[in-house]
Amino acid sequence: xxxxxxxxxxxxxxxxxxxxxxxxxxxxxxxxxxxxxxxxxxxxxxxxxxxxxxxxxxxxxxxxxxxxxxxxxxxxxxxxxxxxxxxxxxxxxxxxxxxxxxxxxxxxxxxxxxxxxxxxxxxxxxxxxxxxxxxxxxxxxxxxxxxxxxxxxxxxxxxxxxxxxxxxxxxxxxxxxxxxxxxxxxxxxxxxxxxxxxxxxxxxxxxxxxxxxxxxxxxxxxxxxxxxxxxxxxxxxxxxxxxxxxxxxxxxxxxxxxxxxxxxxxxxxxxxxxxxxxxxxxxxxxxxxxxxxxxxxxxxxxxxxxxxxxxxxxxxxxxxxxxxxxxxxxxxxxxxxxxxxxxxxxxxxxxxxxxxxxxxxxxxxxxxxxxxxxxxxxxxxxxxxxxxxxxxxxxxxxxxxxxxxxxxxxxxxxxxxxxxxxxxxxxxxxxxxxxxxxxxxxxxxxxxxxxxxxxxxxxxxxxxxxxxxxxxxxxxxxxxxxxxxxxxxxxxxxxxxxxxxxxxxxxxxxxxxxxxxxxxxxxxxxxxxxxxxxxxxxxxxxxxxxxxxxxxxxxxxxxxxxxxxxxxxxxxxxxxx
Numbered sequence: 134x135x136x137x138x139x140x141x142x143x144x145x146x147x148x149x150x151x152x153x154x155x156x157x158x159x160x161x162x163x164x165x166x167x168x169x170x171x172x173x174x175x176x177x178x179x180x181x182x183x184x185x186x187x188x189x190x191x192x193x194x195x196x197x198x199x200x201x202x203x204x205x206x207x208x209x210x211x212x213x214x215x216x217x218x219x220x221x222x223x224x225x226x227x228x229x230x231x232x233x234x235x236x237x238x239x240x241x242x243x244x245x246x247x248x249x250x251x252x253x254x255x256x257x258x259x260x261x262x263x264x265x266x267x268x269x270x271x272x273x274x275x276x277x278x279x280x281x282x283x284x285x286x287x288x289x290x291x292x293x294x295x296x297x298x299x300x301x302x303x304x305x306x307x308x309x310x311x312x313x314x315x316x317x318x319x320x321x322x323x324x325x326x327x328x329x330x331x332x333x334x335x336x337x338x339x340x341x342x343x344x345x346x347x348x349x350x351x352x353x354x355x356x357x358x359x360x361x362x363x364x365x366x367x368x369x370x371x372x373x374x375x376x377x378x379x380x381x382x383x384x385x386x387x388x389x390x391x392x393x394x395x396x397x398x399x400x401x402x403x404x405x406x407x408x409x410x411x412x413x414x415x416x417x418x419x420x421x422x423x424x425x426x427x428x429x430x431x432x433x434x435x436x437x438x439x440x441x442x443x444x445x446x447x448x449x450x451x452x453x454x455x456x457x458x459x460x461x462x463x464x465x466x467x468x469x470x471x472x473x474x475x476x477x478x479x480x481x482x483x484x485x486x487x488x489x490x491x492x493x494x495x496x497x498x499x500x501x502x503x504x505x506x507x508x509x510x511x512x513x514x515x516x517x518x519x520x521x522x523x524x525x526x527x528x529x530x531x532x533x534x535x536x537x538x539x540x541x542x543x544x545x546x547x548x549x550x551x552x553x554x555x556x557x558x559x560x561x562x563x564x565x566x567x568x569x570x571x572x573x574x575x576x577x578x579x580x581x582x583x584x585x586x587x588x589x590x591x592x593x594x595x596x597x598x599x600x601x602x603x604x605x606x607x608x609x610x611x612x613x614x615x616x617x618x619x620x621x622x623x624x625x626x627x628x629x630x631x632x633x634x635x636x637x638x639x640x641x642x643x644x645x646x647x648x649x650x651x652x653x654x655x656x657x658x659x660x661x662x663x664x665x666x667x668x669x670x671x672x673x674x675x676x677x678x679x680x681x682x683x684x685x686x687x688x689x690x691x692x693x694x695x696x697x698x699x700x701x702x703x704x705x706x707x708x709x710x
Contacts, residue, residue, distance in 0.1 A: 136256055136272030139200060139285065145256060145269050146197040150204055151220045152262070153190040155213045156244065157183060158467040159228045159237070162390065165448040165465070166232035169489075171386035175233070175359045177343045180545065182245075182352050184342065185326050188305045191294050191434075192319040194427045196273075198292040199310035200285055207417075207424040212469045215393045219244060221265070223258045230467065232390040238359050245327060245352040263324055270320050277313045286312050294431050305339055327352045335365055343549055388452035390464035405454050405463045410470075412447040415440060415528040417470040422526055433524050439542025442530035446486075446494050475527060483653065485665065485687075487697050489674040490554040492530040492543035493663070493687065495655070501525045501541075504656040504664065506592060514593035516624060523657060531655075531663065535691035540710045541657045556673055558695045559587060562680055567631070570606050579635035580609055581644050582622060588629035590662055590686040591701030594621050595630060602630070623649040626656070626664045627686040627699065648683045660709050662686040662699035673697075 164179040194204040216227040231237050254267030293309040308319040326337045335354040341347040366377030399406040419440040426434040448465045456463045483497030503520040530543040534552035537544045567583040595602040608614045622630045633644035653667030665685040686699040690708035693700045
């Protein structure tokens with residue numbers, strides 16, 4: 134099936150996207166199956182390869198868009214049924230969905246194997262990825278000569294994913310493709326990361342994404358490091374093998390995941406089937422988001438990365454469930470779910486879970502809005518303004534460590550920096566922690582303000598040019614002052630400030646709490662915390678539920694002394710999005 138015309142070239146580039154995607158679930162299953170605290174070096178290697186495969190898929194999509202094609206992700210035949218052959222390969226082996234193990238790494242080494250020097254490019258039944266991409270390279274050069282670059286590269290430049298659109302963790306460059314030169318450059322990036330700079334070199338020209346002081350080797354050699362339990366160092370060659378620093382590989386420190394799991398193997402409504410359904414919906418929705426990102430909405434790619442981080446959490450949840458055979462645990466099957474079956478409309482599914490030393494897990498399709506404080510000419514906090522709606526998936530992960538390159542979404546940086554997300558907040562009910570803001574002459578007013586200073590996010594609504602709330606309360610019998618106080622309290626995002634209205638029951642005076650009517654949503658405050666409103670359920674990392682409150686601010690900078698709640702530290706450290 135030689136590349137003879139533009140349609141044929143477009144087909145091959147779509148295959149390239151599918152080839153890169155077919156390798157992703159096997160890498161993810163191996164990565165997810167590694168238990169926390171074990172095989173850190175191996176996990177970093179697998180994570181770095183996964184991120185680069187995502188980059189390769191993006192580069193292939195950029196080339197396809199550049200020649201007037203339309204990348205397809207959200208369709209049943211895009212997803213392989215595992216164990217699967219790589220699309221259009223010579224079918225010498227199949228890639229499985231299995232736990233981290235020596236046989237799985239050996240299989241990965243096979244499909245990352247560099248081509249032999251002088252190997253003929255092959256556009257079908259290829260033996261190596263290098264041969265397949267070599268055929269695409271030849272097709273691009275030949276068609277550029279035959280029809281001219283202007284006719285060949287006829288795609289909309291606005292559909293290109295640009296280098297500032299998304300971060301793949303420093304794993305390489307996103308190249309905008311506009312002509313033959315940039316297309317060949319993108320192909321070179323793909324081949325070098327897989328095979329190395331040339332047939333005599335193991336290096337790929339990039340820095341290690343977890344250890345920037347080290348140069349990085351190609352995928353084939355990177356996987357060999359896991360086999361040998363040793364890193365390559367400068368001077369090493371394909372013949373020498375790795376001779377650098379050693380590290381431990383514990384093949385037993387994994388979840389014993391059932392190979393190639395399938396949801397149809399479990400009774401409808403069983404714990405495993407429900408958990409697999411949730412994973413498959415999230416996975417399919419992520420593909421739908423990628424479809425949009427590569428077809429005219431490039432800003433949505435960051436959304437898919439946030440959704441991808443939540444996939445890990447859902448997968449690990451699965452791996453903690455027994456498969457039913459008495460020996461293995463369940464696992465993700467990466468099965469396609471049609472768009473009409475993905476949405477969970479029941480609000481009971483809306484939940485935020487705090488991950489141990491990791492992100493906030495968001496489930497249930499909660500609206501995500503970017504918000505900022507509107508200030509006066511004197512820098513007084515006056516009110517809130519919605520900046521824009523941030524596109525999300527049904528399930529996604531939001532950064533908690535403050536170091537993500539893809540804020541507000543998690544990109545796994547918490548692992549790189551060894552983030553300590555230990556929750557230190559007082560878990561007693563708010564009413565037990567609050568204190569009434571006292572003041573002279575407060576008797577006779579019909580308002581009472583309460584404060585819990587531990588929850589203060591330093592949003593600045595409790596003061597203005599006329600004074601602060603404490604100073605205003607003694608004069609709260611004045612209706613103008615009282616209204617101003619109420620406005621201040623209701624704009625407090627964290628609920629550190631609340632108020633009650635006096636109710637006269639004839640026999641005694643009582644107070645009734647009043648809360649502003651807020652939507653069920655998450656607000657990402659510019660350079661600040663997450664603002665959670667509408668009584669959304671929040672679970673601690675140990676699975677215990679937190680007190681359900683109308684408004685909560687969650688730390689996003691990673692430095693709060695009252696985790697998971699914000700304590701205003703983001704202002705002190707100049708945290709920025």
